[in-house]
Amino acid sequence: MVYLQKMLEFKKIHYLRKIEIELLFLLILATLVFNIFLSSSLIKSELKVLNPLSFQIFLPYEAKMWLKMGFLYDYANFIRKNTPSDAVILIPPQGFPWPMTGNALYFRYFLYPRQLINGKEKEPGVDFKKENIDYVLLAWGESGTSEYGFTNGWPKFFVPARRIIYQKNIQETGNLEAEIAKKDFYPDDPTNFKRWGLIEIDKERR
Amino acid sequence: MLLIFGVFLCFLLGFLILVFWKDDFRCGERLFLSFPLGLGMNTLIMFIQGRLNIPLDEKIILFILVGVVLFLFILAIIKRKFSFRSPRDFFIWEKIFKMFKVKKINKLEIILIFLLFFLVCWSFLVTLTWPVITWDALSLYDFRAKRFFETHSLAESVLTKGTREQISYNYSYPFFTSLAHAFVYFLGGSNPKFIYSLAYLSLIGSFYFVLRRKVSRTISLLFTAILATDKEFLYHSTIAYTNLYFALFLGIGSIHLLQWQENNKNGQLILSALFVGLAIWTRSQEPLWIAPLVFLLVYGVLRRKFLPLFFYFSTVLSFRQLWESYRSHIFESLGGAHLYLLKTSFYFDLTKIFLSFFYAIKTFLVNSEVSFAFFILVLFLVVIKKEMGKYLHILILMFLFIVIVWGGTYFFSLNFSWWNKIPGSIIRMSMFFQILIFYFAAIAFFRREKKEISFRLPEIKFKI
Numbered sequence: 001m002v003y004l005q006k007m008l009e010f011k012k013i014h015y016l017r018k019i020e021i022e023l024l025f026l027l028i029l030a031t032l033v034f035n036i037f038l039s040s041s042l043i044k045s046e047l048k049v050l051n052p053l054s055f056q057i058f059l060p061y062e063a064k065m066w067l068k069m070g071f072l073y074d075y076a077n078f079i080r081k082n083t084p085s086d087a088v089i090l091i092p093p094q095g096f097p098w099p100m101t102g103n104a105l106y107f108r109y110f111l112y113p114r115q116l117i118n119g120k121e122k123e124p125g126v127d128f129k130k131e132n133i134d135y136v137l138l139a140w141g142e143s144g145t146s147e148y149g150f151t152n153g154w155p156k157f158f159v160p161a162r163r164i165i166y167q168k169n170i171q172e173t174g175n176l177e178a179e180i181a182k183k184d185f186y187p188d189d190p191t192n193f194k195r196w197g198l199i200e201i202d203k204e205r206r
Numbered sequence: 207m208l209l210i211f212g213v214f215l216c217f218l219l220g221f222l223i224l225v226f227w228k229d230d231f232r233c234g235e236r237l238f239l240s241f242p243l244g245l246g247m248n249t250l251i252m253f254i255q256g257r258l259n260i261p262l263d264e265k266i267i268l269f270i271l272v273g274v275v276l277f278l279f280i281l282a283i284i285k286r287k288f289s290f291r292s293p294r295d296f297f298i299w300e301k302i303f304k305m306f307k308v309k310k311i312n313k314l315e316i317i318l319i320f321l322l323f324f325l326v327c328w329s330f331l332v333t334l335t336w337p338v339i340t341w342d343a344l345s346l347y348d349f350r351a352k353r354f355f356e357t358h359s360l361a362e363s364v365l366t367k368g369t370r371e372q373i374s375y376n377y378s379y380p381f382f383t384s385l386a387h388a389f390v391y392f393l394g395g396s397n398p399k400f401i402y403s404l405a406y407l408s409l410i411g412s413f414y415f416v417l418r419r420k421v422s423r424t425i426s427l428l429f430t431a432i433l434a435t436d437k438e439f440l441y442h443s444t445i446a447y448t449n450l451y452f453a454l455f456l457g458i459g460s461i462h463l464l465q466w467q468e469n470n471k472n473g474q475l476i477l478s479a480l481f482v483g484l485a486i487w488t489r490s491q492e493p494l495w496i497a498p499l500v501f502l503l504v505y506g507v508l509r510r511k512f513l514p515l516f517f518y519f520s521t522v523l524s525f526r527q528l529w530e531s532y533r534s535h536i537f538e539s540l541g542g543a544h545l546y547l548l549k550t551s552f553y554f555d556l557t558k559i560f561l562s563f564f565y566a567i568k569t570f571l572v573n574s575e576v577s578f579a580f581f582i583l584v585l586f587l588v589v590i591k592k593e594m595g596k597y598l599h600i601l602i603l604m605f606l607f608i609v610i611v612w613g614g615t616y617f618f619s620l621n622f623s624w625w626n627k628i629p630g631s632i633i634r635m636s637m638f639f640q641i642l643i644f645y646f647a648a649i650a651f652f653r654r655e656k657k658e659i660s661f662r663l664p665e666i667k668f669k670i
Contacts, residue, residue: 015591015593016587016591016651021651021652024651024652027583028425028428028429028432028651029428031432031576031579031580032428032431032432032435034576035432035435035436035437035576036321036435038435038437039435039436039437039440042437042440042441043328043440046328046331046332046444047328047331049331049332049335049336050331056335057331057334057335061337061396064335064336064337065337065339068336068337068339069339103345104372105345105346105372105375106341106344106345108345108349109344109345109348109349112349112352112353113364115368117369
C-alpha cells in the first residue's frame, strides 16, 4: 500500500479506504487489459501491411485501392475510360444491391466531373432527353443483399442504345478491356446476365 | 519536403498562440496541443482567404502562414515570452535537459509508455499505407478537398451544382477536414490521412497532461492508455472522419474549461474557447457546444465573472457565425430556403420523449461499455461517499451534454421516421463524452488530496 500510495502521490488520507483504492487500481489495470483484448483484432488485421510477402505498404496507389475496394475500383476506371468527362450517366437507384454504384454522392468521387443521376429499378425514372442522359450504367450489383425489394441486375427496362460496352473479365485486377455490342438493351437478354458495363444511349431515339 | 515544412508551420502556429499563456501550460502539454490548434487556425485562414477570393495555392497559403507565424513570433519576443540574452541561448540546453529530466520511472510506467508509443506508431503505419477509403470521407470530406485543390478556391462553381440534395450535402459539414486535406494536396502530398494519426497523438498527449494536473503520473498514464486502447478511438485514428478531431476539440476543450474554474488560469479558458470553437468548425450539426456555453453562463453569472463569459461567448459564437453565414450566403445565392433540406417541426409527444430518452442513453452511453461501466461506478462511489459536491461542476456539464443529446434525439424522432436507425452516428458522436468520463473517473478515484479543492455554486447546497 505504501508503494501504491507513493505511486498515486497521495499526501494524506484519501476519502476512499485502503482496500477500495487497491481494488480500484486493480480494476483500472483489468480495464486496460480488456481494452487491449478488444482492440487486438483491429491492430492485428492492420499489421498485415508489414507482411514481407505482400509488401502492402509499398504497393502503388492503384493496387491499394483495388485491395480495399475490389473490382469496383476497376469498374469506376472502366467508366472513366469509356465516357467523356462531361457525360451525364444514369445510375441504379440508391440501395442494396447497389450500395456504391447507386449512391451518386459516393460514386461521384471516382467519376467526377461526370454527372450522375439516380434512376428507378424498373423504369428510367427520368426523361432521357430532358435530362440529357448520355449513358446508362449496366450494373449487376456489388452486393447480394436486397433493399426496398430491389434485386440484382440493372437496368430492368428497355434502353434505346447505340452500343453496349461490356467490361471483360471483371475479376482480373486492372483489366479495363471492353467488349462492344452494337444493339439495343433488353433486360431479359441472357447476354446481359451478371454483366457490368455501360449502355451508350442512341440520342436520336431517346 | 514542402509538406513537412507546412506541417511544421501549423505546429509552430499553434505553439506560438499558446506561448502567450506559457505559464498556464507545461511545455510538453503545449507541444501536444500545438498541432490541432495550428491546423484548425490554418484552415480558418485558408477559408477566409477563399472567401476573399484570394487564390488558394501553395505559394500564397505558405506566404500567409509564414507571415502569421512570424508576426506571432515577433509579438512573443516583444511581449518577452522568449527571453534570450544571446543567440546561443536559443538552444537553452539546460532547460531542454531539465524538461526531459523526469522523476524515477517505475516499471508499470515504462510498459505504459511503450504501449502508447506502439499504438501511435501503429496508427501512423496504417494511415501512411492506406489512402482515403471510408464512406463519408470519399463522398464528402476528401471530395471537397480535391475540388478545392483543382479550382484553387472554395470550389463554389462545383459544389453548388447538382440536385438540391447534393448541394445541401456538400455544405452539410464545415470545411475543416476538407481544407486540411487540401492543404496536404497543395503542398505536394497525396495521402492526407496522417493528420488523423497526429490528432490521435495530440489527444493522447493532451489528455495525459490535463489529467496530470490532478492525479499522479502513473494514474495519468494508466487512464491515457485506457483511452488510447479504446477501439473507437484507435479505429478513428486510421480513417478520415471528423469524429476524432471533434472529440479532441470538444472533450479536451471542456476539461480545460472545468480546470479554469478551479485555478483561474486564463490560458486554459482561452484554449477551451478556441477548442470548442474548432469543434463547431469540425462538425456544426450537433449543437453540443451549447453545453459549455450554458455551463459558463450559469457559473459566470453566479460568480460575477462577466469578462471571461463575454470572451468565451464571443469566441465560440464567432466560429459558428463564420460557417453559418457562409452557408446561408451560398444557399441564398442559389434561391434560398429550399436548400435547407430539413423542414422540421417541434411538438410535444410523450411516447417519443421516453423512447428517444432510452435510445439516446443506450447509444450515447451504454454502447461504449467500458466508459459506461466507469461512469456508473464513479457515480455510485461519489454518491455513497458523499463527495458529490466536489464534483458538481463536472456532473453539471455532463448532465447538460446528455440533455442536449436527448433533446436532439427527440427532435430527430419527431421529424424522421428512421430516427432510430442511426446508432453508428450517435456512438461516433459520443467519443468526446468518453474523454470526459475517463477524466471524471480518474479524478474521482485517484485525485491527489494535496489540498481541499471543492467547487460549490454559491446558491446551491447539495445534500444527500
